[in-house]
Amino acid sequence: MVKTRLVILGGGESGVGTALLGKAKGYDVFLSDKGKIKEKYKEVLIHNEIEFEDEQHTESKILDADIVMKSPGIPDKVALVTKIRDRGIQVVSEIEFASKFTNATIVGITGSNGKTTTASLTHHILKQELEVGLSGNIGKSFAQQILEHDYPNYVLEISSFQLDDIADFKPHIAVLLNITPDHLDRYDYNFDNYIASKFRIIMNQTKEDYLIYDADDEVIAEWLKSHKVQSTLLPFSLTKTIENLPAGKHGGAYLDKEEIKITIDNNQIIMSTTNLALEGKHNIKNQMAASTVAHLLKIRKQTIRESLENFQGVEHRLEEVLKINKVRYINDSKATNVNSTYFALDSMDAPTIWIVGGVDKGNDYRELFPLINEKVKAIICLGVDNEKLLKTFGKMVDTIVETQYMTEAVKIAYKIAETGDAVLLSPACASFDLFENYEDRGRQFKDAVRNL
Known part of the structure; x- marks a missing residue:
């Protein structure tokens, strides 16, 4: 009996989990990742004798799939995904x-x-x-x-x-x-x-x-x-x-x-x-x-x-890190969109130094304007390209600076902050320009605060 061929695109948590389940359920499994697969995941794949490749996609091995599980991070518009669909191969998510x-x-x-x-x-x-x-x-x-x-x-x-x-x-x-x-x-x-x-x-x-x-x-x-x-x-x-x-x-x-x-x-x-x-x-x-x-x-x-x-709350979501010289440092790295940052700023009850920026997903910042006028005393733009932020908020606060380093962003905030202020990391953007993900960004913020 010929096994059903399951091809998995993406060697992260969902990809490797699907590979393990697929193998256990009798599928012929092949996993392919265009990037580098983390060592911890590679070890799991090797240990379970699951065929995989990284830093490439071998089309001949992928296009003979019966079913493809695509990591949620891969857009539909990618040429390879289009080819898979054109062949009539079913593409599904891990769930x-x-x-x-x-x-x-x-x-x-x-x-x-x-x-x-x-x-x-x-x-x-x-x-x-x-x-x-x-x-x-x-x-x-x-x-x-x-x-x-x-x-x-x-x-x-x-x-x-x-x-x-x-x-x-x-x-x-x-x-x-x-x-x-x-x-x-x-x-x-x-x-x-x-x-x-x-x-x-x-x-x-x-x-x-x-x-x-x-x-x-x-x-x-x-x-x-x-x-x-x-x-x-x-x-x-x-x-x-x-x-x-x-x-x-x-x-x-x-x-x-x-x-x-x-x-x-x-x-x-x-x-x-x-x-x-x-x-x-x-x-x-x-x-x-x-x-x-x-x-x-x-x-x-x-x-x-x-x-x-x-309930203890969630890491990287309005997470109180430390109080230094009567200034609160708050990690809201999970705020990867404008609405999320709106909630964060709305909950601030002290003059706020706001660290913002990253990969803009077509953001419209206008809903934040009333909160910035009311609560924000300084803005630190943390991203590879801060032009839109500088243009949008430049006239709204007295102090607006940009940097590409979390340690520097936190040091600048420390210098600006006065007794009773809050320093809020709530980026309103994705993290992939400078960080691995929002968790990495949040952890770097917490480390930088603790090292002040």
């Missing part, structure tokens, strides 16, 4: 491939911002009472977890790139946190294409499945008005009252003064917001979404409340 080998209950969380925090928080609540894995865009790959320890439940953080290459993938509970312009360079600079990509998370859902979404988000609300949706809808809101609705409607979550109220099928939880571990309006929404998932999966009210109060 599509892996989901075929599990019967787990899947919670899929997507949105332009807040995915990592909400996925981590949801996992934190659920793991108190359920066996649950955390994966997708976070932690160990979904494929590898299914192979090593197939949990009965998974919380997956899912990006639009991962959703672009699904066919049958279906989360039982989908969470759509928000949709703001991001990654438009991958979507022909057309916001509608990006919106459609996010809504692919519900394309295979039935009325037995759920969509938890932000009812305050105009983009989401408009899309739902004009498209027929099979899923059972559970909105959450800071401004609207969402109680149990008449026949067939399930309810949702809303903020009533200082309390979060979540109602599903006449069963209500009420939680005070005063002791929540995560601060800021955007985090109340993230906590509503996570709590609604937990309520659906029958987690006890007491467990949900306690979990919200003791």
Whole structure:
């Protein structure tokens, strides 16, 4: 019997995880990476006798695939991907491939911002009472977890790139946190294409499945008005009252003064917001979404409340690093788009020295203007090309400087800062011009602060 040939493009976490699962399930596996594969991943491939190549793509070995798993970082427009599709070879993402080998209950969380925090928080609540894995865009790959320890439940953080290459993938509970312009360079600079990509998370859902979404988000609300949706809808809101609705409607979550109220099928939880571990309006929404998932999966009210109060937060997301000479240093390296940085600046309650910059994904910075006028005293541009930032913000603050070194950016901030100020790394851009990824950027920031 001829084995199905699985070709994997990209030798990172998702690629190697898929290779391991594919081999275990009897596929003929070949992995190819145009860049250099990290030593730790090479060792795994060699140890498991999986054929691979790096720093090249051998087309003859790739184009005889039956199925191709493409790393989310590889754009569709790459010539090789076009050739693969022209041959009629199916291209899938890791979550599509892996989901075929599990019967787990899947919670899929997507949105332009807040995915990592909400996925981590949801996992934190659920793991108190359920066996649950955390994966997708976070932690160990979904494929590898299914192979090593197939949990009965998974919380997956899912990006639009991962959703672009699904066919049958279906989360039982989908969470759509928000949709703001991001990654438009991958979507022909057309916001509608990006919106459609996010809504692919519900394309295979039935009325037995759920969509938890932000009812305050105009983009989401408009899309739902004009498209027929099979899923059972559970909105959450800071401004609207969402109680149990008449026949067939399930309810949702809303903020009533200082309390979060979540109602599903006449069963209500009420939680005070005063002791929540995560601060800021955007985090109340993230906590509503996570709590609604937990309520659906029958987690006890007491467990949900306690979990919200003791959650530690996520590295690189408004992470307090140190206080030096009464100046707070805050690492928000995970803010890779404008909307994310908006939340960060909005939560600042001190004069702020803002470190910004990186690979601009077609950013429109105008929504930040009121916050910059109100809160930012100096801007440090940290990128290879800072021209757009200098032009956009040059007249808005007295001090604006540029550098290509994190250590220098932090030293400049240290010199400018006065007692009571805050230094905020919230780049609003991707990190790939000067750093390996946003984690590398955040760690370099923390190291530089600690070395002051």
